[in-house]
Amino acid sequence: MHVPALNALTQADPELAALIEGEAGRQHDTLRMIASENYVSQAVLEATGTVLTNKYSEGYAGKRYYEGQRFIDPIEELAVARARALFGVDHANVQPYSGSPANLAVYMALAKPGDTVMGMALPMGGHLTHGWSVSATGAWFRPVRYTVRQSDGRIDFDEVRDIALRERPKIIFSGGTAIPRTIDFPRFAEIAREVGAVLVADIAHIAGLIAGGAHPSPVGHAEIISTTTHKTLRGPRGAMLMSDEQHAKALDKAVFPGLQGGPHNHTTAGIAVALAEASTxxxxxxxxxxxxxxxxxxxxxxxxxxxxxxxxxxxxxxxxxxxxxxxxxxxxxxxxxxxxxxxxxxxxxxxxxxxxxxxxxxxxxxxxxxxxxxxxxxxxxxxxxxxxxxxxxxxxxxxxxxxxxxxxxxxxxxxxxxxx
The missing domain is CATH 3.90.1150.10 (Aspartate Aminotransferase, domain 1)
Known part of the structure; x- marks a missing residue:
């Protein structure tokens, strides 16, 4: 049985309730080995299923466009403070709806259409939003891509540096969706500094490993860090942007009002819970x-x-x-x-x-x-x-x-x- 029990839903919409019960049973009975999936805690489930979903909160804590925020502001401030403490960053924004909009906000904050951006090629393990052709990031910007060596499947940093020196990208993305090896953030940072690019570490897959000390952190190497809040971090389906103080204002402006309206407050609460759990x-x-x-x-x-x-x-x-x-x-x-x-x-x-x-x-x-x-x-x-x-x-x-x-x-x- 699903926990918490779906009593009201079963009475109101038994067809949908049965589908949810079926999915819960499937998740229990299978070895769930999709690398981007996980189980959230009971506490995260409860936080994301609260009356917070009823509230609009455009803007940021203390600077909202809607009244009635006396409980919402502290919830978002709590999530932000926990993110900053857990990852050791100057600034955190917990409002992005998911990883792709978070990465779009990075582009909006740092680049203009047509600017050169650099990321790992999708077939090599990169992500769509790192400049792949079918993504808006590949259509609106000029993407250049690095690969892995065919001999051992590792990133060839000589190639990364050669491409960066030749193309002079404004942004360099590290990270991806199918990278089984430790990401060398210091090497990426060295190349980014040499060509005057901003290094963005997309840690969506490894955020929980970084928080738990099982993977090196990009903090101090990448000016901007993008991540989802589920996967290894074991929170709800959402995202965060973290950065040094220099890029904080531009990122916040890109998220709102640049790309989004009101944040999903129930998700923010779930993120706050997950960040507290990740600090233990x-x-x-x-x-x-x-x-x-x-x-x-x-x-x-x-x-x-x-x-x-x-x-x-x-x-x-x-x-x-x-x-x-x-x-x-x-x-x-x-x-x-x-x-x-x-x-x-x-x-x-x-x-x-x-x-x-x-x-x-x-x-x-x-x-x-x-x-x-x-x-x-x-x-x-x-x-x-x-x-x-x-x-x-x-x-x-x-x-x-x-x-x-x-x-x-x-x-x-x-x-x-x-x-x-």
Missing amino acids: PSFSAYAHQIVANAKALAAALTDRGFDLVSGGTDNHLILLDLTTKNIGGKPAARALDRAGIETNYNTVPYDTRKPFDPSGVRLGTPALTTRGLTEAEMPQVAEWISRAVDAAIKDDEQSLDTIAGEVRDLLKSYPMPGWK
């Missing part, structure tokens, strides 16, 4: 366990003959290249889903297949770790993944159903926030 010793232990689990899983998958982009992982993320398995990422991901293992198909660097039918599958350990799984369970997880991929190759649906049953049996011993 138990969260630091959680962040380090995410990495330990990912490393153990990577080793177990390697032992079973899987090819891992860059040969392994330093963080929460593993990118499998299934080329040698003679199966595409899409059918493999669908088979894994039927087997109770939720992943996503993903392009791998220098992929010869199309983006909608790529060669890779992306895995992550944040949600498994929230449920309480440790290194001890990772060989079993790898065994299930291997069996599911083999079953997909053989079109053996019965084996997939068998694995799903074994997964459900294991997860009965691991509680899930939001389900009883």
